Amino acid sequence: MTRAALLVCPASGRGRAGRVADAVAARLRTAVDSLNSHVADSAEGTLALARRAVDDGVDVLVVLGGDGAAHLAVQACARSGTALAVVPAGTGNDLASALGASSVEDVVAALRAGGRRSVDLGRLETGTWFATVLCAGFDSAVNERANALRWPAGPRRYDLAILAELAVLRPQRLRVDADERVLELDALLVAVGNTSSYGGGIPVCPDADVNDGLFDVTVLAAAPRRALLRMLPALRTGRHVDHPAVRTFRARSVTLSGPSWVGYADGERMHEVPVSATCVPGALSVVSSITSV
Template sequence: MTHAALLVCPASGKGRAARIAGTVAAGLREAVDRLDLHVGYSAGDTARLARKAVADGVDVLVVLGGDGGAHLGVQACAETPTALAVVPAGTGNDFAAVLGTATVDDVVANLRSGARKRFDLGRVSTGTWFATVLCAGFDSAVNERANAMRWPAGPRRYDLAILAELAALRAAPLVVETEHGVEELDATLVAIGNTPCYGGGIPVCPDADPTDGLFDLTVVTEVSRTALVRMLPTLRTGGHVEHLAVRTLRARSVRLGGDNGWVGYADGERIAELPLSVDCRPGALAVVAS
């Protein structure tokens, strides 16, 4: 018997998750023996319900939402027997893309076939887990600025935040410490990838593999505004790693520091100001994926 829980994040995708929740639940009931339904109306509520479902011993926790909901599901399922599945209904859906699930039908097919994998996770010194990418620098500053803006709504907020951060662009001292040694450099941004993409499909760490026990790091060193603007389109293809200003490396553990005032974001969620340490935990998450 398969006991599953569906955790709905109704605000995801501007209400899309709420609109398709009934259809998703009906589809899941065809593939499991028991389905519990939980609706989280806030991040705190969603986190609590995810923990409750895992404590109840469900075999599978299915999150209907975006990367924020998936991130909360990861916190509950990490290092437990409960497998995590995601039906994407947000704006980015980077973790669902890694799982290969675009719709509830994909999740249902995997449940019926018993498809399971073990994914690595990142564990931050704050105690937070992350499944995709932890970043700091330019891109996290864009998030910080956009989150503080009350106007405009939607994607234009991030467009304006990008323009504002480009105007204020300054390289800052960054210290990257891994099991291979310590590097001190002036940098614009750093990304630690357990999986390749963040920000809705941007392959910032294009070769990252969540099953190899290693992080892929991408560091953009000191670069002019003009050069960064020219580099940004290549992020969509992963071609940025060929730029002379970009450094890449692989490591099992990373400590990010430096007198820079940077804030770390992981899975699109604000974590804390640097310094931060992260460790790769091989196979820490069971996922429903083929």
């Protein structure tokens, strides 16, 4: 018997989640034995409802929302007996994509097939978990700008934010302590990937694997603005890692220090650098039809 809870974040996707909530609930009920729906009216409410569902012992918590809502649900589901599923209804939907969910139909199929997987999570020194990418520098500035924009919707919002931030881009001195490695350089951004993508499908850490117990780290060293403009199309394909200004490596624990940057994780604002994170193997159970999530 599968007991599930649906957590609806109605503001996600500029109200899209609220509009489709009833239809999503109806489809999910065809794949589980019982389903209770909960509607959150704030970030605090989302987290509280997610924790209540986990405390009640539901087998699956399904989030209808974007990466922000999924990030809050991860805080409740990490190291628990409750599996997380995400029905994408936000701006970026990077965690849903990593789990192979482009719609409620993908989640329904995985539930019917019993598709459960354990995946790694990142954990900040504050105790906050993240499922996708921790970033700082240019990419976190893009996040800040994208979150403030009211138009356009979807991934194009990030594209517009990228162009705007390029105009004011300045490198800063960055130190990365990664296991036994120390890297110091003038840098423009750093991304610590548990999964490959952020910002609505940008594969900043294209080879990241959520089952290897390691982060993939991507660092962009200082480079002329014109070179960065030429690199932008490669960001969408993951080929940016071939650029001589880009350095990549893997590590279990990472500490970022030096610049006056703000760290973002799962697209959510964390705190200013310095920031430390550790990869915790198998910390989250998820519903997914992808065998190599």
